[in-house]
Amino acid sequence: MNTTNTSAEYIKQEKILVAVDCIIFGFDSESIKLLLFKRRVEPLKGSLSLIGSFIKNDLNLNDSAKLVLEESTGLKDIFLKELRTYSNLDRDPGNRVISVAHYALIRINELDIKNVEEYDAHWFDFNDIPNLIFDHRQMVDDAIHRLRDEARREPICFKLLPEEFTIPQLQSIYECFYQKNLDSRNFRKKILSFNILNKTEKKDKTASKKGAFLYVYDKEKFDDFIAKGNRFQL
């Protein structure tokens, strides 16, 4: 920062409350879901909202968001990215609070159900979001938009699936995002052509009698793919 402020003015600056809010996405083989929480403090106790917290004095924003996620889901090492800031003067009816929204992708199957209950958390279809407090609806809309965009050109959908997943499962995430059916031959051909998945010998039979082969995402192969000048694009 470089400014017309003198050093003396440094201390005159008004300090502000800073919070993080997390938009948590999951996928349950039917649809993209969002984890929302029943608020247990006033104001607006009982309303639905994103999970969040004021930032800690000894943590940066990303780590603060990570902490929120760990507490509310019981999960570590979650895919987490900053979305954007929300800083309108009237966004919180009480104090002036600016919030930095983060979005997270979790594997629903790894979610600790005890934590979720303790926090009064519930999954909602991302196409059917209920009313939320403050500007949380805006955050959700922005996050969905961002995610849809990012899924097209970054290999992030794997973060929503178990380590081992089938091609049809993967396809169905993309079908959710794009809201249209994809041709399974073309989809399979495309994703496999990138050479970033390892096929296992195992099959998943939860979705069909025949069973579908399980694959694992290989980050090394992906880095190779990019290093060769290719672009991930679905």
Add this chain to the structure above:
Amino acid sequence: MNTTNTSAEYIKQEKILVAVDCIIFGFDSESIKLLLFKRRVEPLKGSLSLIGSFIKNDLNLNDSAKLVLEESTGLKDIFLKELRTYSNLDRDPGNRVISVAHYALIRINELDIKNVEEYDAHWFDFNDIPNLIFDHRQMVDDAIHRLRDEARREPICFKLLPEEFTIPQLQSIYECFYQKNLDSRNFRKKILSFNILNKTEKKDKTASKKGAFLYVYDKEKFDDFIAKGNRFQL
């Protein structure tokens, strides 16, 4: 936000200094440039840095950044977007300050030179950035990366050119971003195929004896283009 904090804890939260910093891009027909400022307050007086300021009590982050831009360049209605937050505990040697970086695209030809001098501002080639204070170098790198990405799929390069510009000028911006020469026949064909430019009868003769026709970006046509399901991709 929704948290384990009780209402009582609301007021116990530590408040924080919040700033905005601006990465200002320009294009001078040779190269992408960055506007950097000689710092006039301690600490690190005399060092180069981005322009920034603490946020105003009565403005949100975006408006605070806009104000910084107006003051330092004399320009209004600048293309301005949030990049991301920077919140490491040790990023400012004095107080704890979090900064929200914004990037801006301006038309160098519209820049008010008086303002620039008053602020001790200088243009630097984006491939040859000098040392900057704090984490400003990181901000610059992140902004360049973002801009390169965004230029590929959003029609933002026009914000770096005069209202009326030539196809070769436009091409040369992309050549800067991608660091490689493009085939002029293919480039022209592609950009014109989008049907988002209006050709004028005027010619620009600053770059050649023959002169090149001037074009104007047409936002309506672009919206049309998108509405028809197309994607801008260069």
Add this chain to the structure above:
DNA sequence: GCAAAAGTGTTATCGCTACACCCATGT
């Protein structure tokens, strides 16, 4: 008249789209 940039078309290749049937298995 020459140097320097603007402007223009065609061909070959590659990638994408569209499309239909057999396979494996649990019930």
Add this chain to the structure above:
DNA sequence: ACATGGGTGTAGCGATAACACTTTTGC
């Protein structure tokens, strides 16, 4: 035996990439 989802190949089309020469004009 049948219902259900998994898995495979090809042909046509459209988009991209590679390529060289003519035009205009200031000097």
